[in-house]
Amino acid sequence: MKKSLSSNNQGFTLVLVLISLAFVALLGTLILTVTAKNATMKKVDRYAKNSFYSAESALDEIKVGLSEITAKHLEIAYETVLMKYTSLNDGERDELFKETFITGLYNNLNDKLLADATQGVNYQYKLLDSLIRSANAQIIYKPGISTIEKDTANNYLILKNVVVDYTDGDGTFTSSIKTDIKITTPDMNFNTSLLGIYPAYAEYALIADNKLLVQDSAAGKLINGNIYAGKDGIVLSNSGTYIEIYADNVVTRGNLDVGNAASIKIENAKLWAQNIATTNVAVSTNETKIMINGICYIADDLNLNAKKSTITLQGEYYGFGNGDISDNSSAVIVNAANAVLDFSGLSKLMLAGRAYVATKGLGFSASGTSYTNGENILTGESLAVKGNQVAYLVPKEYMSVGHNPVTWEEYEIMRSGTEVDYSLPTTSEINIRDYVNTSETEKGYSKIFYQNPITSQNMVYYYLDFKSEQKANEYFKKYFETHNTSESNYDMNRRIGSYVDSITLSDASLRLVGNLVTYNAADGAKIKTNTQNPDALDPSVINQSQMLKEKYLAMQQKLVDSLVDIDVADENSLFNSIIDIDKLKADALNDPSFTRAEGKDYKEKTITVGEDKVVFVDNKDKNTYDITVDQSGIVVATGDVTVSADYSGMILSGGIITIYGTDVKINSRSNLTDIFNLNIDGINKYFRDYKLTLGDAGGTTDSTGNVDIPALITYENWKKNEY
Numbered sequence: 001m002k003k004s005l006s007s008n009n010q011g012f013t014l015v016l017v018l019i020s021l022a023f024v025a026l027l028g029t030l031i032l033t034v035t036a037k038n039a040t041m042k043k044v045d046r047y048a049k050n051s052f053y054s055a056e057s058a059l060d061e062i063k064v065g066l067s068e069i070t071a072k073h074l075e076i077a078y079e080t081v082l083m084k085y086t087s088l089n090d091g092e093r094d095e096l097f098k099e100t101f102i103t104g105l106y107n108n109l110n111d112k113l114l115a116d117a118t119q120g121v122n123y124q125y126k127l128l129d130s131l132i133r134s135a136n137a138q139i140i141y142k143p144g145i146s147t148i149e150k151d152t153a154n155n156y157l158i159l160k161n162v163v164v165d166y167t168d169g170d171g172t173f174t175s176s177i178k179t180d181i182k183i184t185t186p187d188m189n190f191n192t193s194l195l196g197i198y199p200a201y202a203e204y205a206l207i208a209d210n211k212l213l214v215q216d217s218a219a220g221k222l223i224n225g226n227i228y229a230g231k232d233g234i235v236l237s238n239s240g241t242y243i244e245i246y247a248d249n250v251v252t253r254g255n256l257d258v259g260n261a262a263s264i265k266i267e268n269a270k271l272w273a274q275n276i277a278t279t280n281v282a283v284s285t286n287e288t289k290i291m292i293n294g295i296c297y298i299a300d301d302l303n304l305n306a307k308k309s310t311i312t313l314q315g316e317y318y319g320f321g322n323g324d325i326s327d328n329s330s331a332v333i334v335n336a337a338n339a340v341l342d343f344s345g346l347s348k349l350m351l352a353g354r355a356y357v358a359t360k361g362l363g364f365s366a367s368g369t370s371y372t373n374g375e376n377i378l379t380g381e382s383l384a385v386k387g388n389q390v391a392y393l394v395p396k397e398y399m400s401v402g403h404n405p406v407t408w409e410e411y412e413i414m415r416s417g418t419e420v421d422y423s424l425p426t427t428s429e430i431n432i433r434d435y436v437n438t439s440e441t442e443k444g445y446s447k448i449f450y451q452n453p454i455t456s457q458n459m460v461y462y463y464l465d466f467k468s469e470q471k472a473n474e475y476f477k478k479y480f481e482t483h484n485t486s487e488s489n490y491d492m493n494r495r496i497g498s499y500v501d502s503i504t505l506s507d508a509s510l511r512l513v514g515n516l517v518t519y520n521a522a523d524g525a526k527i528k529t530n531t532q533n534p535d536a537l538d539p540s541v542i543n544q545s546q547m548l549k550e551k552y553l554a555m556q557q558k559l560v561d562s563l564v565d566i567d568v569a570d571e572n573s574l575f576n577s578i579i580d581i582d583k584l585k586a587d588a589l590n591d592p593s594f595t596r597a598e599g600k601d602y603k604e605k606t607i608t609v610g611e612d613k614v615v616f617v618d619n620k621d622k623n624t625y626d627i628t629v630d631q632s633g634i635v636v637a638t639g640d641v642t643v644s645a646d647y648s649g650m651i652l653s654g655g656i657i658t659i660y661g662t663d664v665k666i667n668s669r670s671n672l673t674d675i676f677n678l679n680i681d682g683i684n685k686y687f688r689d690y691k692l693t694l695g696d697a698g699g700t701t702d703s704t705g706n707v708d709i710p711a712l713i714t715y716e717n718w719k720k721n722e723y
Contacts (some may be wrong), residue, residue: 050531052175052720053509054540055166058137059177059715061543062164065131067709069108070183074707077101078188098155098185105183106150106157123148123159133543137166140176155185158716168538180716186707200559201578202676203248204228204650205668208641208657209575211235211254214243214262216660223247225668228559228574230254232656233273236262239286243659245269251555259306261286269294272555280306280336293345297548301331301355308338314345319382320548322352322513322541326360326376329353331514332383334499341503349505352545354472354514354534355384357392357463364451364458366408371449377463380476382514382530383503387495391479394445394462397426405450408458420445420462429482435475437467469513469534476515480527493524511541569688575654577688579636584686588618593682597623602639607682609633609675612649614683620654627651634672636686 077100081093088096111124125141132138139146140163150157159181167174205225206212211232214221217240226249227234233254236243241262247269250256256271258264259279269292276298278288288306293314300321304311319330330353332341343349356376363372379392396403398421400414422433422444436444448461466472484492496519503518505528510516516528532541551561557568557577570576587605588594594603594616602619612633617625619639627641632648635641641653644661649669651657659666676684 050511050538051166051168051173052177053511054134054168054538055137055164055175055177057540057544058132058134058166059164059179061133061547062128062131062162062181063710063713064547065128066181066183066713070105070709070712073101073104073108074186074709076104081188094188097188099152101185102150102152102155102157106148109157109159110148121148122146123162128159128162132164133547134166134539136168136539137164139163140165156182158182166540176721177718178720178722179718182714182716184712184714186712188707199578201652202650202672203668203670204559205247205666206657207574207578207650207652209573209654211656212252213237213656213658214241214264214660215658217241220663221659221661222663222665223667225666226559227251229657230574233257236264237279238262249555249559251559253556256290258288258290261288261306261308263287263289263291265291267293270561271296271298272552273298275300275303276311277301277303278306278309278311278336297552298330299549299552300327300329300353301333304332304334304339304341305336307336309334309336310340310342312342312345316348317343317346318348318350318544318548320350320352320545320552322537322545326356326358329356331355331381332516334383334385336386337499338501339499339503340501343508344504344506346506346508348509348511350511350541350544351382351516352511352513352541353382354469355379355381357389359448359450359463362451363449366458367412373448375446377446377448378466378469378472380466380469380472380474380515381517382512383516384514385496385499385517387499388476388492388517390495391476391483391492392463394420394464395426395428395432397428398422398424398432399462405459405461408460411460419447430475430478432464435464435466435471435478437465470530473514473530473534477527477529480515480517480525484525496525497521513537513541573654575652579638579652579654580686580688581638581654584616584636584638585618585620588616594618597625600625605682607680609678609680609683612675614675616686624658632669634675634683 077097080100081088081097084096085093109123109127110121112121122143123146125139125146129139142161145161147160148157149160161178162181163176163178165174165176201207203226205223205227207228209230212227212229212234214236215238217238219240219242221243223243223245226247227245229252231253233252234250234256236258237260239261244265244267246267249272250266250269251272253274255275255277256273257277257279271292271294276290276296278290280288285308287308287310289310291312295315296313296317298317298319302311302319321328321330323329330351332351333355356378358376359373360376361373363370365371377392381388393404399406400418400421401410406414420443422436422438438444442465444465446463446465448463450459450461451457452459464475466475480492496517500519502520504520505518510528510531512528512530513532513534514530517525518528519525532538555561557571557574559574568577588603591605594605596602597604600623602617602622602625604615604617607614613631614634615636617635617637617639619625619637622639624640624642625635625637627635627643627647628645630646634649635651637652638654640655640658641651642658642660643651643666644664646665648667650672
């Protein structure tokens, strides 16, 4: 029988199928490998950046410590000159100051025990190491390399090859910074008078012990000079009001509040405040704007409560509150629609806290009992949008009544039985028990009592109670990923978009304790996860937060950001620490040079100094002192002051300073010290004497004549990850 090959191809087809399956499997494996590698690389990059940022923070801590040491030797040098002032000429005073300063500082920082005839004198690395607060950062010392050099001819010294090494808590990622630290001698003013030294307040245009209020709807106000406002903050509350501020420092014990379509622009300043907030007393169709180019140091939150709020930040932003309560936990919170947050100009963003759902103190009375919420609700976000709050409600499938919230009538029925049961079946991709605190003593939820302000209906909301702060972060990330689709009933993209027009962020250096969301209409909502584990917070974050808290307190009480020993007459009143109120009030009562102002119920005294007028007013709890014509000099008022004309100089108020009118310009003046230097008893006797210290020593190292200590300390030959 003739045999031939079969024409059936089934075997060949099977081979092709197997080859195809193998290729698909190989391709899938390759994709998974690349994806995993990419995720790992991103994780490594994130941790490496965080490690480097921590090393940089440690170097900043060294600079702060060196600033205090430098300040001490500046004081010693200056006092040495003062003791011999009359026996020396101008050049000899200058030489004595520089020699005393640079030699004293050199002797303080060198370690002669580690000196070597061939290798030079080493610096005290243990001293520098003690200035670092983080337990994970240290100085790397090398004999003969870690040296200190003094150049008396050019009046500076250099700490050579300072290496700061940081290793994270797991011992996985290490970063180092190598640099030379140069400390330069400032030029001092010894050719005027012994009173050429003046305190930090002389740099300020406005000091209001209670509040700075920018009022009326006239635009075009301008302040050139530093500003201080007390516990009631800096407030713009009228539609159309616009002010520009150019300053080195804008300080308030309270908030920067901008509302009702007002606008503020702050340029090149350090802003110290409790909160930044937009407010909306009257609904407006116009934007409420805050534009800040500088460095923001904020103890608590950035709150957007006004519809159509536009916030533009450039420079650096530090929300340094890292406490476990909402009033001391820095976050960004969007509570009103059409918000725009432009953070694209930030090179550094630190949010050391997280947002809370504000429930504390709310409640109602029902069935003869008062129900008041004791705490706010923790979230997993450092930048939160109001629409996201639904994420933290106990899902309805675990509720015995099948929905959340519940009416009071439903609550009265269900509270006698099982209110929430996390063992019930669910179709959700989120295993809720992985995140909530369901121990033997904890239920895994909190009940919040709330009365609808419109309908007056009493409602009870059930919020998730998380195992830890990091679990709250992980839950929100999972919730966001699960519900960021149009098919979801809780579409996060839609919810965020209903409040936010845009949230933009550059490739900034981020330190986030909670998650952050960004948004634009084209790409929708995106999430940036927390860079810090809140349950085991990096020591560098804790130390930086504490350092900024201390600096903020110093700015409130002394107008200097350094933790040096400056006598403070009244910790709760900057005005009373600058002005001897008792002496002023006594003179207003008994000194005939104080006369009653026309049509007013207070007494005032005016001293003319050249073209300037120095005015003292005792008007506490009396009529307001009004500046209605252009003038210059100094105004000291124990009560309120209003300004509706151009003013050049300094205004100090024991109450409120109100600015109103069109095109009002207020300028500080560095030559105000000329008035103090005249030593006119009728002027100087009301200003309390401040001890000469780092923040308020007179000199010529900056435009105002003050010694800028941090500017004396500079880095040279800066290198990353090189020993």
